[in-house]
Amino acid sequence: MSENRTGIGARVLRKEDERLLNGRGRFIDDLAFPRLLEAAFWRSPVAHGRIARLDVPADLAGSVFAWRDMAGVRPITARSTLPGYQVSDYAALADGVVRFVGEPVAVAVAPTRAEAEDRVARLAPSIDELPPLADVRSALASRTPLHPGWKDNLFIELKRDDDFAALEGRVAHVVRREFRMNRQSMSPMEGKAVLALWDDQRNQLVVYSSTQVPHMIRSGLAECLGLPLAQLRVIAPDVGGGFGYKCNLMPEEVAIAWLALKLKRPVRWVEDRREHLVAGTNCREHQYRMAAHVDARGRLLGLEAEVWVDSGAYSVWPFTACLETGQIIGNLPGPYKMECYRCTVQGVATNKPPFSPYRGVARPGVAFAMEMMMDAIARTVGRDPTAVRFENLVTAADMPYTNIARKAFDTGDYPSSLTRVMEMLDHAGFAQRQAEARKEGRYLGIGFATYTEQAAHGTSVFASWGLPIVPGYDGATVKLTADGTLEVKVGVHSHGQGMETSLAQIASELTTLPLEAINVIHGDTGETPFSTGTYASRSIVMAGGAVSKACEVLMGRARTLAAALGKCDAAALRLEGGAFRGAGVTVSLKDIGEAWFHRPERLPAAVPDGGLEVTEHYKPAVDTGVFSFASHGAVVEVDIDTGNVRLVDYVIAEDCGTLVNPMIVDGQTIGGAVQGIGTALFEEMPYDAAAQPLASTYADYLLPGASEMPHIRIAHSETPSPHTRHGIKGVGEGGAIAPPAAILNAVNRALAEFGVEFNETPLTPRRLLAAVLAARRARAAAPLKEAA
């Protein structure tokens, strides 16, 4: 295998770029079908209300529908077996009550989207407004639960309560802080899109969905529509980014599938940007109240936290409002050691769009809180923030290590990643650079954040949250064809992760075939074996493992046939360059494929009849997840007169186990980091007191742009996981986790002389400037005290 240049670890260009970068991607909006109807939704203009009347003009009968028309369709109901969890029924079109601005109430179809919107514009349902729960505080205070039969406005409360008595006498400081990560929109390049049609020949409803999880969507649709699974096929064609937004069953998805059944015509809905911003699920509205019990050196002895998540109006299917809360309580301690931990997390129901996991799930929030806390501890004990991190990080010598939240860290040298980013930023020389810049009136700061990225956590973890669908084995089918090329079919979906390449690289590693000879097919429940799909940094571990295992079995069969064709001992053959060689013979995979499929007379009668198509299923021996890790370091320059923050330098030292394709890992890391920069400085989905969204276009919701990006430098190390095939860990989410903390820590260092400390994202120019101006005014008013 030494000649293999396209296997695991090779820096090869992505196969899928050829079509995507040349405009040949095929997204749902590109599909064409005869008699296709386009759909548009009438969406609630109020956050909370009872639908009093919904009249449909007579001439629109048959092209406008409401929930009352959808007899027999069940609401989306995301259950969990966690004690105390309260279930919400989320009807595809509002069932009498609307609970957020943008909730679909009625749907209109027409030959074009513009005409469908014309029809929607003629509807004028009357809605009696109810008092809105605009935020966590008002939802907790309200005596009126948002959903019938609920006892309060909590989807879920999770608790962990250690006794802190053992710390008696050792705690030098209790460092208290509050942190806030504001609400965001996920903004994939392509919004959600669905197209459904009935296929008479297959006797199936075919649903094209812009989704990360086609097999799960199939199960969810079957449940809502009451269709047998065998009569449902879900196809995810090219998908323009997901980030978690597209791992839920959406009400529009149910409505469009139902319309196709009802109207017996293809029906499509493509979410536009305004719908995405106003009505799409949101993410990341976390609030933290924390207390760190530390000794005089800043060693963390115990951590107390109260956390609130604004989970919006409905629990999403299948991940529920429990996923984020569960991840918070489990991941808040991060890569740090401590003796006791007390944490309460409440997932609170409000009149905002439902909450969805987003790249990194809860970890950008918990890492923000924990890493800001590390710097706060450092300030309290008077040490450098990096020294305090080294004091507390789990070390390589501790591995394997089960942390306070029972996370089983597999391998890694967490402190080394911090050392590495410090070197990359010349941490030792920073104080001097900062002082020189200050003389020119420039404010520089440096900040760090370290985290672990639990990847591919499987059955036991999801089962403990009691979700409707728990991931287990991932399947892969590999098929050697008559000309010696290979088809690989997987149930995950690739929408930016480059898996058509990285999975092919794994297959190439096992088969020694070149990448051009390997075709990866994904995202079609009619063609691929089951997988719960792409989320939680799992696909390269799970689908990658399944492909590896299937290729191994396939090559075993091929070896047997090669020996039969070469009339030699199978054990004497080695696989190399696409052929079995040795014992004086060379039998290529092409020879084998050709013999099996087209020229069976070449094979002896007694040859095994298993064939050259293999489906295998895989999950790692330990299914609690593998842990990638990284440290990020940022140098910022703060303009104290405009409030702008410029990223001068940004570095990442990451370790995701065995690198399958270093360039793809770089791409994933940079892409995630850019989204993390968005969280840190730009992105916020604000709501007013009536729970009306205040950002409905990108003029108001700012995404980071190319001009704002520093040149991100990345260093890799490779610590394989003992639990997975090839030692691979996941890396899809990691980049997004650390930037908010690294950047705000850097800003706080830059502005230390003003005594301001920022603990809320995004750090907008307005927020920054308001605090700096207040501090400057206070300093001007009390110059003597300042000098003293």
Add this chain to the structure above:
Amino acid sequence: MKAAAFAYTRPAALADALRAAGRDARFVAGSQSLGPMLNLRLAEPPALVDVRRLPELRGARVEGGRLHLGAAVTHAEIEDGAVPDTTHGMLPAVARGIAYRAVRNRGTLGGSLAHADPAADWVNAMTVLGARCHIAGPDGRRVLPVHEFLQGTYRTALGPGELLVEVELPAFSERMRWGYYKVAAKVGEFASAIGAAVHDPALAMTHLLVGAIEARPLLLPPFAGALELAGDAAIEAFGARIAAALPQADAVFVHQHATALARAVARLRAEGAA
């Protein structure tokens, strides 16, 4: 969202455009402001009259030292120097700071002024330059100083069916100097504050502009030593005048606008020194 249905015409001559417009139709140029409004159905005009190719709106010439720029000249043409410039580089520099190239390729000078977004760059740049607007309408032609053309947020002096034909700048001397500074959360964004300064001793012109203020731009009365102010002293002096002129403004607003003006003045001085 998709626009509501509308009729569309693209007349070949100005007279046809004025006739086609009538009272209800809307002119469209680059569609970079109108397009989003149509798609969001914030505007539902029955008809659009496309003026982008009218020869009278595409001209650019210098007459008696005065630059005349057609209303349909694009931001990109100004940025690229495809049209003359008498401002010692101010017009291309301002153009370069508008949005992204794709927007600049289509967006026009006239469309920007007619749209009258207080944070738009031409609204502020043309005000500080003391430009004049040439208007044609059903009742003939008229000329207005840009400061009267602009009436407020999204409001202009244009009457129904009136078209902005061209913009005319004063005859600047060799000694004209300028500074323009835009505070924005990110590149290509509309400004949260604009400061601009133009000084031409030959025209006895000193203009200090405070822009992006939810109203038409504010021209501060010139005061002695204004162009010599620097650093915190400049921010303080401009800030006091901005706060006095805009009593509703909060501390952040005043400070960002004072900073923008202070930096514009610093650039003006640097221009002079170079």
